[in-house]
Amino acid sequence: MPGGDYLSWGRYPRVRHRQVYRLSWQDQAAPRLAAAAAESLLPTGLQRSYGDSCLNAGRDLLSCRRLDRILAADFEQGWLRCEAGTTLAEILAVTVPHNWFLPVVPGTQQITLGGAIANDIHGKNHHRAGSFGRHVRQFGLCRSDAPALVCSPAQNAELYRATIGGLGLTGIILWAEIELKPIPGPGMDVNTMPFNSLEQFLELNAQQDRDHEYTVAWFDCLAPADARGVLFSGNHSPAPAGRTRGEAKPAERQWKIPFPLPQWWLNAGTIRLLNAAYRLRQRRRPRQAWLPYAPFFFPLDQVVNWNLGYGRAGFLQYQCRIPERLEVCHELLRTIARSGRGSFLAVLKKFGDLASPGLLSFPQPGLTLALDFPMRGQATLELLAALDRIVFRYGGGLYPAKDARMPAEAFQRSFPGWREFLPYLDPKLSSSFWRRVTGA
């Protein structure tokens, strides 16, 4: 299929591709890779990375979305093997009725298994389970020099480590086998706790992390003096009386934005309003409630294409990790508040200290902060550059999956060991992101 508009989730940058090839079956991968020119191809999934790590401007994409078959599963031992284009939603639909869950899920279930590995994603249970890569038992990798490799901690261990968090650049991930986690049922016991300052957040979070598998906080970053927000914590739970046990997917209402909304509608005023409305809604929620798993883990999936809310120019997400020191947070928030370019939904989470096998894995002990900014040209880019300076002054790092603009220096400071990764790159693969951050 000719290139056309193939965008990432942030809808920025807008680039053209030469060709978008698709894989429907695993056996098509090796010939496609053999036919590709050097540094011309990038395997992708659902284009849910926010910036340009899933784009390959002027070159070719290889969509693995249709490699989405489940190959094997063991609901006694708790593992599952499926092709790399299978979405987490499809996996959960199969495993939850058997009372198994994915060991780590991000904020959306509309991503592929291959993407979860290539970005070594993390979730609300990072303090207990670490990143996704820790739960990958083995995977099949098609490289231009070796079309059918199996990688695991014991076999091709270096490629295993390079591919986890390897941004799809070490080869085409064809299938993967992952561990599953036993759960008592399809629901969640959820606590919702408001807080009025970051100090209070840290205190609440420490307390909730002790007896909850999942914690995450949302707060209003336009009011830095008193960072008002809500902390959610949850545990898996059996269905309460009156609900059938097997009810994995209660009918959920899904919304769709018909077209990119005009840009004027998102400004500091409306964002303040939206944040206040959201806070009000959360505060009116009962402190403790039972929820099906989907609205707890994937609240944004209820609006299928919420990214269109940011209009034609798109938006940038900024996710950084910083040491667990409040002055860093305060400094970032002050900078944002001064710019008057607020973020809807600032998300705050404390990472645990479980290490990932991935060479270029993002999570490390400390805090992680994720912010969305509508793209408003140079001013937005300058604000993010200012945030970079703060993050790196404190030895932090940035998350490639969310990034569309980090300079090469920022990447190299975020991942000081990045040169170790170079020998494992597949010479036929490349991405817009990779060319930018390595200066190629």
Added chain:
Amino acid sequence: MQKIVVLGALSAVAQQVERQMAQHRMELLLVGRSMQRLQILRQDLLLRGARQVEVFAADLAQLQQHPSVLAYVREKMPEMDTLLLAYGSLLDTEKAQRQEAMVVQQIFNDCISAAALLTSFAEDFEARRRGCIAAITSVAGDRGRASNYVYGAAKGGLAIFLSGLRARLYPCGVRVLTIKPGPIDTPMTAHLPQHARFAQPELVARDIFKALQRRRPDVLYTPFYWAWIMRLIRVMPESWFKRLPEI
């Protein structure tokens, strides 16, 4: 609908319909060209909930392979209640309309071989006096366009065949469903320039599955808006139609 035979089970749309069937714990018998791929698909559908999945490898465009397909179906799923014919091909139009051999091949694949198969299977349905025969044709079969009239002729021929078959089987309670999708984003159309009009196979499959579960309609346009577009196209006089630019 409990026991379904799918001819051309590896097609992108068929795979999505099969998933829906698997989620409803139905029994499937799949015929496709590659045994290796059928085995992968079989495992996938079983894990998604299918009660039973049988697979048989055959090239349905080869008439001489039809008897073995019929024999296999009659042995493994004698009580089939639904037959879905989903295979098709779209040859490169530029070449197809200038080379006699390719015109013959296109019409043979998509019309003649399908009509032959349906003729044999119709006997089984007629004898049991129930069930549903469904086949995927195309909106391209409603009018001939310069860009794909060879494919259109094949699909249009099949649609007329189905219409007649429907009338013949109606008295004995067998339903015939003609499925006319618009362009779909699948490997079959991967070489065409894509527009917003290309539907995702999941969406088309949902419509097909719903139509199979009900008693109506006789002809299904999917996505739904093609029913309206084709209504206009069908009434347009030929003298206008031939002048329409390709969109």
